[in-house]
Amino acid sequence: MSTDYQQAREALGFSLRELRLTAADGRLTGAQLAERLGGSWTKSKVSKLENGRQTATAEELHAWATATGHPEDYDGLLAQLRGFESHIRSWRRQLASGHRPVQEAITAEHDRTQVLTIWENVLVPGMLQTTEYARHVLTRHANLMQSPRDIEDAVRARMRRQAGLYEPGRTYRILLWEGAMHALVCPPSVLAAQLDRLASVVGLDTLELGVIPFTASLRIYPGNGFWVYDERRVVVEDWHAELWLDDADSIATYLRVWNMLRESAVYGGDAQNVIQRARRALNTR
Incomplete structure (x- = not known):
């Protein structure tokens, strides 16, 4: 805080x-x-x-x-x-007791949310991560923040949160920049499995997964990631902290950004094609 x-x-x-x-x-x-x-x-x-x-x-x-x-x-x-x-939650303070409490806090927000709207430009969102991918991402963050090592507890908490994808009545609207599917924040074999996971959830009835290709014309530049919980709260992640925003004007701004980005996204079979292109690119590295 x-x-x-x-x-x-x-x-x-x-x-x-x-x-x-x-x-x-x-x-x-x-x-x-x-x-x-x-x-x-x-x-x-x-x-x-x-x-x-x-x-x-x-x-x-x-x-x-x-x-x-x-x-x-x-x-x-x-x-x-x-x-x-609506305040700044510094990573230093949040991670003083490790990553699991942070994961559990965000899980509480997920549990009371019916419509979760996500934009990610550099990582596959936690809701769609494989166990190995999540482990590498959380380990890198712990290294940066020099925080206590409870990576396995944090990974388990993140994986449990994914159960929401299979609960009727929930909707996950996720937009992903193509660059997130090429970023080697993990070994190539782990990224390959992660891309296979992405391909497997396209068409899930609770999930609207849009991908913005490198070649898409953009109405707004692909800035940092954020998550909108219903229309109640926005969480924005930066290097030093998370911003938790509850005021109506901020929420409206982030939803407007998301809708502008969505105009550049492809879905369904076209999204699958972008994912498979990234998957094939791994074989050339």
Whole structure:
């Protein structure tokens, strides 16, 4: 999390403390508020929320506003929360405990998403990766970030997420730049198996896989990858961090980019032809 993010979290904590100290039926101590809230609430949790060491959920904000006799302040608290949910998640902080927690966090987003819209320009997306390809990609990232080595746990978490491809009611709209099918981020034999995997999922009823050939005319340049979860959140990956964006304007911008890129994509048999061209090119290396 960035300094700006932490400052925003502390500001939300200050607002919560003010509600506790000005409770409608008199000032409450942290212990008294926790007792009033019940369930999993403790004095320690109240303190962490007020001091910006823990982030409240929307449900917890609602409970807090109600318990302090200030239900009318819930909307303002929620607006504060939404304001800093769009933030920078630095890789250094995210990977302090390894890659598996990062994979599990993104899995939580997948689990509550019906339509996942993806653009990738340099890698095959995680949803379509083979085990070996994922292992090489995650190992290279761990080397770069000098993060704890829990590669196998991370690979398993990524593979489990692919079960969504076979769940009725889900839709995966994936656009892939042809260059991602030529990038040797792994040994040629691993890339060959990965391309075979890509070819095998073309036509899957939950998957709309579009490929943008090198020769396609482009309405917009193929910038960095991003994932749109329903129309609720965009995750954009960069070298130092991920951007998690929740505001409507940002989401609309990324969907507009995706739709412009889609105009250059080929699907079905034509996509298969591009994949097979990349597969044949491996034999000449």
